[in-house]
Amino acid sequence: MTRFRALIAVGVALSALATGCAAGGSGPEDNEDTLTYALGDEPEAFNPALVDEHLDPVTEMVFRGLTAHDADNRVVPALAESWEISDDERTYTFHLREGVTWHDGEPFTADDVVFTIEGVRDGGFATSNKYANVTSVTAEDDTTVVVELERPTPALLDTLSNGILPEHLLADSGIDDPAFGEHPIGTGPFQLDTWEHGSYARLTAFADYYAGPPGLDAVTISYVPDAATRLIQLNNGEIDAAYLEPQQAGEVEGNPDLRLEVYPTADYRGVLFNMEDERFADPALRQAMNYAVDREAIVESVLYGYGTPAGGPLDQSPFHVEDAVDYSFDPGRVEEIMTEAGYERNGEDVWEKEGEPVSFELTTFAEDGVRSAMIEVVATQLREQGFDVTAEPRPRDAVDWAGLESFLIGWGTPYDADSSLYGPFHSSEALADGGSNYGSYANDEVDAALEAGRGTNDEAERAAAYADFQRALAEDPPYVWLTYLDAVNAVPANLTGPQERALAHHGYGFFWNVEDWSYSS
């Protein structure tokens, strides 16, 4: 009996303690300028050799590449101060910045660059193909690196914006050493202080950063898987900043302590067709469907206005041409094209040809709420124009690429056009050959233009090639282009420094100029 009463007393005491100390919760004001930012996904390691194109904020802050991008996504010097390119575009000579040190105090040298390029190229990683054209990379002296290429590779300077890794720590254990991925050492403006798995990663300012110490003393990336919880924590002041889903942005607008940073991205969504399926062979059908979707309505209803209608894969690129095609919503054009192509409406008002109605399933990754909502709206819009489309999201693991009919896919890069076009659209990258051309799309003009576009550094020649590419794509559209997504982030109202730039992904890339951030008061 007494034991039970003791137990009850402990319970009551604990509840009282919890209640008493809970209010407020933030503890004593610390005198350092810290930013705590929450997002959903935690990477398995912080290693730029493994991660695609600046997709993780911690890796982005800890490491620096030979090059970087400015607010207009132009390549600018970083660890390399300057470089020369030979006339045949196959030899690059990089002059490295002097006096750069790793977070552990060791000097950064040309050997680190050689180690990184060779290690990634030969490592058998998903990122390895980016250096596939590198035949040799040599350190002429401590601050000079010469890269020899098999053929011109215009995307190389973009690729070299990915982080360089320290040879002195990885020479023995290998470039993908898990222990290093746990305690990374880079040359970036912030160094990793603590990583509590499942909770947060805390970074502190690196005083010896080559461009001068950053404005903030510390940045904490907090991993909060549930989007609703992130919003609550933000509004409660438990975190300072967060990545937001489009529908959450409105909930922050009234909060005087917060400010929304909305950036455009090159991250687009489109409906891919399985071209192995004969029913999708006629380009006219795909053209008609491109006129049948109301992109503004999709941006409004699914993205709450945080996006822009997409006309093709290069809308965010300097190579974008306006005159290729205008696929604005136009039911009249749908009727015209379909009738001309020999289709007619059947008893249920669905287009059909030779007794075969245009009827197919549109699927996407069910885990992605925005994609799942988008296929519902797209299917409804297409049904209104006589295409019998059923929306059916599927779990990632259950997506059968070879067997599906159509899929809401996403690609896009604000960096070199080649890196996000060749894989998805060149016929040599077809699904059956192990590539990223999941719809097995094949068009000779497109192939030729993509090859011309990656074959030279000459801006004018490349512009002509990608103009040809966009016109060929307009004639024979592989996708129904839908929208580009905006990246929506909330930050403290008194944080200065975040600068708009077209990002590569709606969820990542926000920290691109974090060294310039600071609190205004």
Added chain:
Amino acid sequence: MTAAAVTVVLSVLCFLLLDLAPGDPARALLEARSGGRPVPEAAVQAQRAAMGLDAPLPQRYADWLGGVVRGDLGASYLNGRPVADQIADALPWTLLLAAVATLFSLVGAVVVGLVAGLSRSATLRRAIGLAMFVLGGVPGFVGALLCLFVFSVWLGWFPSGGLGRPGEPMTLATVASHVTLPALALAFGHHFGVYVRLVESGVRRVRGSAHVAAAEVRGVPPWAVHTRHVLRPGLVPFAARFGVGVAQLLAGAYAIELIFAWPGMGRLGVEAAQGDDYPVLVAVVLVTGLVVIAANLLGDLVTARLDPRARSVAVAR
């Protein structure tokens, strides 16, 4: 011996089910690294080979079992960290959450059950019955979100998740304030109504019995009658049910930990399942199984303490 057999059966089941389920650790890893975009099949094949996933299932299982026998739970497919380290990081937090939740539901069930069992008001009893029925029908995640909105958003009494503000020192007070809300959400989930019903029916059965009447006649004060003579034997069915309750509590913790960003076993397990990370998932299942076995044992011991008649039964098991 039993534990070893349970380990083998559970682990074989885990490997088999994971192998039968669609999904591929190599693809999951690469898609995570590419921001959710699909990854070329050629890269997935290369990654599979690098992770040693090309070996047939029986061989992978044999390798894993060989490690376990040597006391090595293996390394995660996703991040290469030793599984034992990840379990050691996560388990204490889940145990803390489960312990506080158990305490809450225990105290709550005894109070509510005692009131319902002793009250002569049919209306009150029916109201409690209805409330328990409703609580039992609310899915765990709905209850958790309700808790969040009421106590964290509206009232602002408790922080909404995690273990405290990252980087700040973790004190008993911050941990207590952060554990309260998830523990509340967990404590008053599905099994709470069952606990209350068990206490209530136990108390009701005992309160009419001869020894209670005898105590009242002897002039023992009412509060002492209620605790010593009614509550103690009334708790027997409740204690006997404790092990099952803990199993349900742990199942509930899986959803609760995700919502409250609690770095425990549930979150580890869900992330391992999403990433097809066999070694981590198998370890989570095994350790969860061991905790349930331990809770059952504890329930038996408490039952034996409360009811001398059960002692021989408990020993005989």
